[in-house]
Amino acid sequence: MTDVQETALRELLRIAPVIDELGARFEAAGEQIALVGGPVRDAMLGRLQNDLDFTTSARPEVTEKLVEGWADAVWDMGRAFGTIGCRKGPWQVEITTYRSEQYDADSRKPSVDYGDSLNGDLGRRDFTVNAMAVAVPGNEFEDPYGGLVDLANGVLRTPGRPEDSFSDDPLRMMRAARFAAQLGFTVAPEVVEAMTSMAARIEIVSAERIRDELVKLVTSPYPRRGLTLLVQTGLADHVLPELPALALERDEHHRHKDVYEHTLTVLEQTMDLEDRLGGGPDFVARFAALMHDVGKPRTRRFAEDGTVTFHHHDVVGAKITRKRMKALRFSNDEIAAVTHLVELHLRFHGYGSGEWTDSAVRRYVRDAGDQLERLHVLTRADCTTRNKRKAERLSRTYDDLEQRIERIAEEEGRAAVRPDLDGNQIMELLGLGPGPEVGAAYKHLLELRLEHGPMSEEDAKAALLAWHADRTDRRDS
Structure with a gap:
C-alpha cells in the first residue's frame, strides 16, 4: 500500500x-x-x-x-x-x-x-x-x-x-x-x-x-x-484584463520596474504579512495587492532623462478596480474596501523621513478608516526593491509612522478620529434641527480635531460658537 x-x-x-x-x-x-x-x-x-x-x-x-x-x-x-x-x-x-x-x-x-x-x-x-x-x-x-x-x-x-x-x-x-x-x-x-x-x-x-x-x-x-x-x-x-496589461513594453531608453512581476511579488509579500490581519487568507488585502498598480498603464509618461512617471495612478487605479469588481459582481463592501486601499497605497510616500505633523498622521488614520491595518500591510508589501539599504530605510520609516499612530491614539484615547462634540450636542448648542448646517459644523470640528488634537468640551463649544458667529456674520453682510 x-x-x-x-x-x-x-x-x-x-x-x-x-x-x-x-x-x-x-x-x-x-x-x-x-x-x-x-x-x-x-x-x-x-x-x-x-x-x-x-x-x-x-x-x-x-x-x-x-x-x-x-x-x-x-x-x-x-x-x-x-x-x-x-x-x-x-x-x-x-x-x-x-x-x-x-x-x-x-x-x-x-x-x-x-x-x-x-x-x-x-x-x-x-x-x-x-x-x-x-x-x-x-x-x-x-x-x-x-x-x-x-x-x-x-x-x-x-x-x-x-x-x-x-x-x-x-x-x-x-x-x-x-x-x-x-x-x-x-x-x-x-x-x-x-x-x-x-x-x-x-x-x-x-x-x-x-x-x-x-x-x-x-x-x-x-x-x-x-x-x-x-x-x-x-x-x-x-x-481580469488589468493583470496582463501590467506587462508594459520596455525599451533600452526608458527605465521602470517590471510592473507585472512587481505586482505578483507584492501579492506574495502581502501573504507573508497576513498574520497581522488575524492569520489565514485575506481576500481584500490580497486583491488590493493584485490591483494596486493597475492604473500605471494608463498614466505612464516618458521623461527626457530616461525615467518613466505614473502620476495619479493610484486614483486612476481605484476607478479601474471599481469597474472590474462591479463587472464581476463583488459585494459593495468588498468593492469599497479594495478600491479604498488602491487609492491610498501611495499615501505613505509623502511621509518622507518622518516629517509629517501629528495632524497629518491623524488624517492618515482618518482617511484609512477601518482599512488601516490592511493599509499597513499593503504599504509594507509594496516595497520590492533589491536595494537592501533602501528597503531597510523604508521599513524603519514605516515603523516610525506606526509607532506615532499608536502614541497619538494612546495619548488621545481614541479608536477613531471624531469631533469633540457629537451631532446632538451641536444641534442643542446652536439651536438647529437636522440639516446641512449641522454637517458643516461637524466637519469644522473634525478639522480642528485633526489639526490640533482633542479639546475639552468647553473649548470645543467655544470654538463652535465662534465659527457659527463668523459664518452668520459673513452670510448677513
Whole structure:
C-alpha cells in the first residue's frame, strides 16, 4: 500500500460512521453510492474537510426519501441538477445522481442528463485527480482514469480530451488555474494548449461563477501559479484584463520596474504579512495587492532623462478596480474596501523621513478608516526593491509612522478620529434641527480635531460658537 493510500484509509476510517451508514441505506434500496471527487482527492492528501460529495444511481426523489430520518436536516436547492443536500452531525453532505452535463454553444447554464454508471459519471468530471471514487459500503476504490498517479506526480489532466471537457463547461479552464494555485500542481501541456486555444469560450460563463473561482484562486496557497497560468493562456484577457496589461513594453531608453512581476511579488509579500490581519487568507488585502498598480498603464509618461512617471495612478487605479469588481459582481463592501486601499497605497510616500505633523498622521488614520491595518500591510508589501539599504530605510520609516499612530491614539484615547462634540450636542448648542448646517459644523470640528488634537468640551463649544458667529456674520453682510 502506498503512502497516499494509507493516508486515504486513515481519513476514510475517520468518516466511516457517515459513509457506512449511508452506503448501507442505499444498498438496501438496490442503489449504488460512492464518495467522489474532491473529498477522495483530499483524503489522499490528508486534508479532508467536513464537506462530503457522493454520486449515486438513485434519482433525486429516491435520494431524498433515503436520507430522511437519517440526516439532521435535508434541503433540495440543487434538485434541478440532480443534487440533494443534507447535514449529519458536523458533516455537510451532497448526493448527486450520476450525470453528464454540457453547455450549448451560447448558453451560460448547463443542461443535465442523468447517467447510468459510476465510470460514466467519473468520465465527465473536470480532472483525473477529481475523477476517483470510493464505493460504499465496502470502500472499493475506483480510479478508471489514473487520478492516483496524477495526484502522486502533482499533475492536472482531464479524463478525456481537454477540448471536450472545456467545451462541456468552460469554467473548468478557470478551475485548472485555481487547482494549480490550491494544490501547487503543474498543468499538463495538452491542457494548457486547450486552455489557450479556447480561452474566449470563458465569456459564456456567468460573472458570478468566474468571480467565485477567482476568489478561491487568489486566497490559495500558491496564487502566483494560477495567475501566471491565466495570463499565459490568455484567459486573463477575458476575466481580469488589468493583470496582463501590467506587462508594459520596455525599451533600452526608458527605465521602470517590471510592473507585472512587481505586482505578483507584492501579492506574495502581502501573504507573508497576513498574520497581522488575524492569520489565514485575506481576500481584500490580497486583491488590493493584485490591483494596486493597475492604473500605471494608463498614466505612464516618458521623461527626457530616461525615467518613466505614473502620476495619479493610484486614483486612476481605484476607478479601474471599481469597474472590474462591479463587472464581476463583488459585494459593495468588498468593492469599497479594495478600491479604498488602491487609492491610498501611495499615501505613505509623502511621509518622507518622518516629517509629517501629528495632524497629518491623524488624517492618515482618518482617511484609512477601518482599512488601516490592511493599509499597513499593503504599504509594507509594496516595497520590492533589491536595494537592501533602501528597503531597510523604508521599513524603519514605516515603523516610525506606526509607532506615532499608536502614541497619538494612546495619548488621545481614541479608536477613531471624531469631533469633540457629537451631532446632538451641536444641534442643542446652536439651536438647529437636522440639516446641512449641522454637517458643516461637524466637519469644522473634525478639522480642528485633526489639526490640533482633542479639546475639552468647553473649548470645543467655544470654538463652535465662534465659527457659527463668523459664518452668520459673513452670510448677513
